[in-house]
Amino acid sequence: MxxxxxxxxxxxxxxxGSAVYRALHDAVARHGSSATVTDVARWMGADKRTAIRALLELGGDTSAVEKTFVDFERLLREAYDADPPxxxxxxxxxxxxxxxxxxxxxxxxxxxxxxxxxxxxxxxxxxxxxxxxxxxxxxxxxxxxxxxxxxxxxxxxxxxxxxxxxxxxxxxxxxxxxxxxxxxxxxxxxxxxxxxxxxxxxxxxxxxxxxxxxxxxxxxxxxxx
Missing domain, CATH: 3.40.50.1000 (HAD superfamily/HAD-like)
Structure with missing residues (x-):
């Protein structure tokens, strides 16, 4: 049952359309990460703030995580506007x-x-x-x-x-x-x-x-x- x-x-x-991972990759890249698409894909299914912290190798820098997360959400909204899920x-x-x-x-x-x-x-x-x-x-x-x-x-x-x-x-x-x-x-x-x-x-x-x-x-x- x-x-x-x-x-x-x-x-x-x-x-x-994998918009979330493209947005995540673009967001961390704008904040200095050299992570590849493959690196980002390893965080599939994870909390996105946790993923950002790891991809930027920030440790405890919460403010940088939040700035990147704001960019990620904006990029994702734009992607969904262009190609709705x-x-x-x-x-x-x-x-x-x-x-x-x-x-x-x-x-x-x-x-x-x-x-x-x-x-x-x-x-x-x-x-x-x-x-x-x-x-x-x-x-x-x-x-x-x-x-x-x-x-x-x-x-x-x-x-x-x-x-x-x-x-x-x-x-x-x-x-x-x-x-x-x-x-x-x-x-x-x-x-x-x-x-x-x-x-x-x-x-x-x-x-x-x-x-x-x-x-x-x-x-x-x-x-x-």
Whole structure:
């Protein structure tokens, strides 16, 4: 029985053309980082302030992190204005299957509340599509810490973590679901992380996309670990 599905946003339930990572790369570059796109990609799924601090090698310089973060948010808004995000194929059908099984649906994300609000507004997902939204502003630490999963449980009234399904497109997503003790920890390939990379991380299933969740829930796709 799945009581809660906690799903990542960008690359998992939402196609946003990797705008977040281009914006992050451009923002840190403007503040002196020599990080490559590959360096930035290693922070997929992480809290963006944490990523900025590491990419700029700033240690405890909070003011520089905040200035870079402001630039990151501005660049991301501009990207979304130019090319609005859209739902991943099959995601709304998967949501319907989950609801038919009696599960609640939460989104968890390494974005700030402001960016997440903008994203959901562009999608038209403000009301009724999901039961809870958890951002890194809501927890003491982002992935791979399990706190966003726990906060999603709290907000949806779910108390048994074994009845939680987590879904994400990055290694950090899989580590967070595993650290939380979720009953199903599913990696999806829709975010561009290679299969062998996701399969090397702790998980129960790795599938092509969220559209495959009904087969996971029906037992058609067997666990790979």
């Amino acid at each position: 799945i009581a809660l599905a906690a799903l990542d946003v960008a690359g998992t339930t939402v196609e946003e 859209v739902p991943m194929p099959g995601v709304l059908d998967a949501f319907a299957v989950l609801r038919g099984l009696g599960a609640r649906i939460a989104l968890t994300t390494g974005f700030s509340a402001d960016v997440t609000g903008l994203l959901l507004e562009r999608l038209g997902w403000q009301d009724g599509v999901v039961d809870a939204v958890v951002t890194t502003d809501d927890v003491p630490a982002g992935r791979p810490a399990p706190y966003m999963v726990f906060r999603a449980m709290e907000r949806t009234g779910v108390t048994d973590v074994r009845q939680v399904l987590t879904v994400g497109d990055t290694v950090l997503d899989l580590e967070a679901g595993t650290n939380a003790g979720a009953g199903l920890v599913v990696g999806v390939l829709s975010g561009g992380v290679p299969r062998d990379v996701l399969e090397a991380a702790p998980h129960t299933h790795v599938v092509d996309s969220v559209a495959d969740l009904p087969d996971v829930l029906d037992g058609v796709l067997v666990p790979t670990s």
